Amino acid sequence: MADTNGNRENNDAPPSDGSGDAQQRPGHTSPLITHLMQNKVETTLWLTRIFTVVCAIMFMLPIFGGNPYSFYQRTLLATAATSALRMHQRMPHVQLNMDFLRLLFTEDSCHYLMYCIIFLNSYPMTMSLIPCFLFALLHACSFTKTVLNLMGPTSLMFVRNMITKLEAQQVNILRFIASTEIFLMPATVILVFTGKSSFFLPFLYYRFLSLRYASRRNPYNRIIFSEFRQATEYLCSKPQCPQIVRNLSFKCISIICRLAPVATAQ
Template sequence: MASATNGPTGDERSQSASVMSGRVLNHDSRQLNRSPYLLLPILHECCQSVGVLAMASATNGPTGDERSQSASVMAHLFSSYVNTGLYLARIGTIFSCLAFLFSPFFSGSDPAGIEVWYRRALLASAATSALRLHQRLKSFHSNGSSRAIFEALLAEDSFHYLIYSVVFAFLPPISVCLMPVFLFAVLHVTSFTQVLLNVSAARNNAATGDGPNVTVNNVQSSYVRNLLQTAVTKINANDQPILRLIALNEIMLMVVCIFMALSGPRIILLPFIYFPFLKMRYNSRRNPHSRVAFYELRTSLTSLARHPRCPGFASRMIDGLIGVVCRLGASGR
């Protein structure tokens, strides 16, 4: 009772302290022996966290190569501001044509709003043609006479479509007349987009020292750039069929103008206004697709008229139509 009441003596306390210290040392030695295995999960979690942060920084922030590519593209756009203006105007033409095409599918669209997009597309095309015509005729003002300038003006495709866009912009909407301006805008936008892609690729290769024929892809920009390059390549591969479709649309639009002139007095003069445009397209120097389309149509109609099962009156009508077109044209083929 006395010992229990008075507490342990000094010897007992020293013995218990030595026993506890031995246990602590044994426990610490076991923990130290197992410490590498305990640190493995912690190190694994740290590595995962660092990897996530690195991916987030690579995704959210632009790298030096991406900034250099953007700077080179912007420098090219500002250096050739006329071509940049043409590029933006053609993008506006494409957007307005698509808005006019898909506006009837939206419930909130009214006929007046649809007609606005139609006129915007043609006015954007007219602005593009006027700017392109000014760009083409700059060389004739210094070393050409007035007659040479006028002849060059009539031979330019941009002058043809300037007249075309202005005429149809002040008429009731005709959906098929937007097809040539839309397809021409797509072709020219594709061409300038290819130039911008080449500029960005050349800047990237020059920065990395890989040479002019090596394309360096970044993680973030590769998908967008490859998508644009695929679309540009497909359109460039089909540019001749697209130009042929434009030429056929120009010819078939004459038939549409004749039927529309018979439908009301407001546009009774439309065929007489459209025919000079079609004649200029036939005599175009830079675009032979209209002449090729006329020749193909003439060959097809002639073979149809000579078919044994073709009635006599239909054969005579076809021959008369071909004769009229050949006499009205500058040179019949």
């Protein structure tokens, strides 16, 4: 009798090919949502980086409307939030001692948290948003690929192609970011002389740049500084170079070398 009733129940049920069982199952969650919920910190970092990219574009291309200064501040605030969260990931246990502070200031995330604080209330410059924009774009690529893979192997191919091209140019982008960080130093001095910035901005930015030069994980500032020095010495060694320019260049090189901190080994 039990077998007969079971067969009758199966016969009365509507036929199914199994294609929509997962979607119809109560309480089913897609792999994408599951991954985002299981990796909340990485998801938050990804969202803040995407927000940074969008706000930077809105500032650089004001054709979309809105207040450019508000987008400028939002870009820096989003970068600061990303840096603070990343810094918490790297050093979750806070300690009130000098060893912890020394270790804290070796973290790149701490550098850029300081960077955002320095420029947050300064005169808005497109140059100051370039490192924030490019770092957010690069760091968002890995998680974006994971999201696209969970959405489907062929989803948003144009985004996949853009990510592939960005990753192929990663070294050039990091070099460009380092160059921008270096050229921001004279830019801050110019802002002071034009009355658009506080007198303390160049001193604060020098501290940031010295930390970037001594970074354990990012050697590109040291590489770019070295290449600039070699190029300057090469040009000054030519007979066509005026003596006054040669002397001034070598004095500037000497001053910069004295100001440069000792790079810490990784």
